[in-house]
Amino acid sequence: xxxxxxxxxxxxxxxxxxxxxxxxxxxxxxxxxxxxxxxxxxxxxxxxxxxxxxxxxxxxxxxxxxxxxxxxxxxxxxxxxxxxxxxxxxxxxxxxxxxxxxxxxxxxxxxxxxxxxxxxxxxxxxxxxxxxxxxxxxxxxxxxxxxxxxxxxxxxxxxxxxxxxxxxxxxxxxxxxxxxxxxxxxxxxxxxxxxxxxxxxxxxxxxxxxxxxxxxxxxxxxxxxxxxxxxxxxxxxxxxxxxxxxxxxxxxxxxxxxxxxxxxxxxxxxxxxxxxxxxxxxxxxxxxxxxxxxxxxxxxxxxxxxxxxxxxxxxxxxxxxxxxxxxxxxxxxxxxxxxxxxxxxxxxxxxxxxxxxxxxxxxxxxxxxx
Amino acid sequence: xxxxxxxxxxxxxxxxxxxxxxxxxxxxxxxxxxxxxxxxxxxxxxxxxxxxxxxxxxxxxxxxxxxxxxxxxxxxxxxxxxxxxxxxxxxxxxxxxxxxxxxxxxxxxxxxxxxxxxxxxxxxxxxxxxxxxxxxxxxxxxxxxxxxxxxxxxxxxxxxxxxxxxxxxxxxxxxxxxxxxxxxxxxxxxxxxxxxxxxxxxxxxxxxxxxxxxxxxxxxxxxxxxxxxxxxxxxxxxxxxxxxxxxxxxxxxxxxxxxxxxxxxxxxxxxxxxxxxxxxxxxxxxxxxxxxxxxxxxxxxxxxxxxxxxxxxxxxxxxxxxxxxxxxxxxxxxxxxxxxxxxxxxxxxxxxxxxxxxxxxxxxxxxxxx
Numbered sequence: 244x245x246x247x248x249x250x251x252x253x254x255x256x257x258x259x260x261x262x263x264x265x266x267x268x269x270x271x272x273x274x275x276x277x278x279x280x281x282x283x284x285x286x287x288x289x290x291x292x293x294x295x296x297x298x299x300x301x302x303x304x305x306x307x308x309x310x311x312x313x314x315x316x317x318x319x320x321x322x323x324x325x326x327x328x329x330x331x332x333x334x335x336x337x338x339x340x341x342x343x344x345x346x347x348x349x350x351x352x353x354x355x356x357x358x359x360x361x362x363x364x365x366x367x368x369x370x371x372x373x374x375x376x377x378x379x380x381x382x383x384x385x386x387x388x389x390x391x392x393x394x395x396x397x398x399x400x401x402x403x404x405x406x407x408x409x410x411x412x413x414x415x416x417x418x419x420x421x422x423x424x425x426x427x428x429x430x431x432x433x434x435x436x437x438x439x440x441x442x443x444x445x446x447x448x449x450x451x452x453x454x455x456x457x458x459x460x461x462x463x464x465x466x467x468x469x470x471x472x473x474x475x476x477x478x479x480x481x482x483x484x485x486x487x488x489x490x491x492x493x494x495x496x497x498x499x500x501x502x503x504x505x506x507x508x509x510x511x512x513x514x515x516x517x518x519x520x521x522x523x524x525x526x527x528x529x530x531x532x533x534x535x536x537x538x539x540x541x542x543x544x545x546x547x548x549x550x551x552x553x554x555x556x557x558x559x560x561x562x563x564x565x566x567x568x569x570x571x572x573x574x575x576x577x578x579x580x581x582x583x584x585x586x587x588x589x590x591x592x593x594x595x596x597x598x599x600x601x602x603x604x605x606x607x608x609x610x611x612x613x
Numbered sequence: 614x615x616x617x618x619x620x621x622x623x624x625x626x627x628x629x630x631x632x633x634x635x636x637x638x639x640x641x642x643x644x645x646x647x648x649x650x651x652x653x654x655x656x657x658x659x660x661x662x663x664x665x666x667x668x669x670x671x672x673x674x675x676x677x678x679x680x681x682x683x684x685x686x687x688x689x690x691x692x693x694x695x696x697x698x699x700x701x702x703x704x705x706x707x708x709x710x711x712x713x714x715x716x717x718x719x720x721x722x723x724x725x726x727x728x729x730x731x732x733x734x735x736x737x738x739x740x741x742x743x744x745x746x747x748x749x750x751x752x753x754x755x756x757x758x759x760x761x762x763x764x765x766x767x768x769x770x771x772x773x774x775x776x777x778x779x780x781x782x783x784x785x786x787x788x789x790x791x792x793x794x795x796x797x798x799x800x801x802x803x804x805x806x807x808x809x810x811x812x813x814x815x816x817x818x819x820x821x822x823x824x825x826x827x828x829x830x831x832x833x834x835x836x837x838x839x840x841x842x843x844x845x846x847x848x849x850x851x852x853x854x855x856x857x858x859x860x861x862x863x864x865x866x867x868x869x870x871x872x873x874x875x876x877x878x879x880x881x882x883x884x885x886x887x888x889x890x891x892x893x894x895x896x897x898x899x900x901x902x903x904x905x906x907x908x909x910x911x912x913x914x915x916x917x918x919x920x921x922x923x924x925x926x927x928x929x930x931x932x933x934x935x936x937x938x939x940x941x942x943x944x945x946x947x948x949x950x951x952x953x954x955x956x957x958x959x960x961x962x963x964x965x966x967x968x969x970x971x972x973x974x975x976x977x978x979x980x981x982x983x
Binding site: 271399400519555594600 | 884967
């Protein structure tokens with residue numbers, strides 16, 4: 244039905260009734276129009292479309308009365324200015340990755356991903372049930388007048404594309420790699436020269452050899468950029484992004500203008516988008532990886548020497564931050580306790596299952612060959 | 614506001630207006646009262662309360678117009694008759710674990726958990742983005758007039774409580790274990806004597822030695838039942854439940870009576886409960902495991918010999934079912950392809966991260982000691 248038309252009709256017809264609470268019904272199902280600035284271009288399909296699906300859910304759940312229009316990176320505001328745009332009320336809400344804002348404070352990483360941090364499941368556990376959401380809101384987002392809600396997670400990312408193999412920490416020295424923020428700061432300790440390059444410029448930079456390596460996301464997204472054509476080795480794991488969360492930022496004043504009903508719908512729709520974005524990455528990555536390998540991509544795992552050196556450098560960075568950065572320390576101390584307990588437990592049932600089951604077929608064939 | 618009161622007032626006031634579409638507004642925000650029968654007792658807090666939270670979300674999102682009241686196992690219908698009760702419209706909806714219905718057809722396991730099956734993330738990927746939801750609905754739930762929506766997942770469960778250590782397949786022979794359905798059928802091939810015992814009777818049965826072992830859920834739920842007092846060894850992983858999903862069943866006629874708006878809200882709220890139930894398990898299990906160990910529980914991993922024998926027995930069972938069970942085959946063939954691709958991909962970024970990171974601290978200490 245045409246809601247507006249009905250309201251007008253009812254208002255006219257009911258003009259004589261003193262008990263008709265027109266403002267009350269206006270309050271109950273108000274017409275709301277919001278704009279959402281995404282930090283992701285349309286080409287990062289899963290993240291961009293995940294926000295669109297969330298907007299569609301909100302519209303359906305309000306019979307079309309609450310309309311959120313999503314804009315891709317750069318369409319309303321530049322990709323890395325979404326947080327400020329929401330903070331300033333340039334847009335009512337935004338979809339972004341909080342580690343884009345580690346320039347403001349490295350602690351923003353905890354709302355997304357930190358080196359050797361939480362997996363997707365662990366990030367959700369921390370956010371929803373471990374006090375993480377409230378903690379990052381209080382320490383970080385309150386200053387920006389922003390309500391934060393988890394809305395998406397890519398799962399563990401790949402370590403990126405390398406033109407040559409890296410077999411030792413020595414091989415990292417002088418390596419020009421497109422990587423930034425938190426992870427860039429860690430790798431710099433090991434001699435890597437971090438490069439800041441917009442996503443669209445990675446391909447030519449790798450092709451010309453201006454850079455030696457670049458991280459991106461995972462098989463599905465990376466395939467669409469075509470990096471397999473200009474770098475042969477695809478390394479794993481992206482230890483700096485074990486479960487990077489993307490976040491819905493909502494301007495607090497815009498939020499406060501919503502009815503409790505609309506606030507509730509936004510919360511449910513954001514949580515739904517959170518689980519569904521991960522589900523789509525998990526469904527799309529396996530066939531994408533198969534296609535990449537069939538096109539000649541060579542998979543390589545970072546060896547233990549390299550991972551251990553990165554782990555130690557990460558620990559150093561954490562210690563430095565704890566000493567000098569109050570906001571970082573306030574979050575880190577809680578986060579680290581939570582992470583360490585998660586790691587202990589996940590080794591037991593989940594990881595022992597994974598380690599056996601993911602290779603059981605191969606073992607069975609081996610047994611039968613013997 | 615009091616919605617009913619307003620409608621009455623508006624109706625009266627607007628009586629003279631021919632354009633007032635009273636049935637249309639009634640349709641838009643109808644008062645709905647549903648009952649949800651849970652298969653879970655109040656004592657399985659996370660699952661039971663997860664359904665309550667979902668109901669609360671639906672109420673909030675509809676300004677109290679759509680009210681779902683949740684009843685624990687046995688309060689309206691027995692735990693294992695929830696599917697039939699929803700099918701018969703005894704209740705409008707239910708929250709259950711589909712492997713409780715493998716007596717109807719073993720294929721119901723795929724809507725929940727199957728031996729060496731999907732992890733929680735993989736189950737969500739299959740359900741939401743891999744065609745799983747539509748497939749199990751068509752093959753299984755359509756016959757029962759039921760709409761199925763994923764609503765919860767415990768994550769990988771533990772293998773259960775054992776009075777004595779099991780070190781070999783030989784040790785499984787004659788072992789009386791409380792385990793049922795799919796997994797019971799697999800273990801029977803290895804000489805285990807599966808026992809069907811209601812949850813409340815496990816403790817005395819283990820205490821008296823009527824049974825030698827019992828599976829349950831994981832640290833948080835198991836601790837509340839107190840099995841650590843009557844069985845010393847706590848085995849992992851529960852290879853028959855790597856990511857057991859719990860499902861919201863909705864009677865199709867009840868569903869069809871909902872407005873599109875209410876249907877949309879139910880879908881979002883179920884997905885939200887899905888991710889939040891797992892988050893709560895993941896947050897609660899680590900401290901529960903620590904408490905159990907401090908009370909004397911001894912953690913034991915099933916060794917490779919046992920896991921391999923279980924894997925082979927599972928493969929045999931799958932082959933038998935494919936030959937004799939049409940519904941099973943219809944789902945299994947799709948499911949298996951999906952599972953195998955998931956296993957290949959998850960080994961790469963996720964599993965290599967987990968294997969390093971979950972033990973990195975221990976390795977670092979080791980390095981520093983040397």
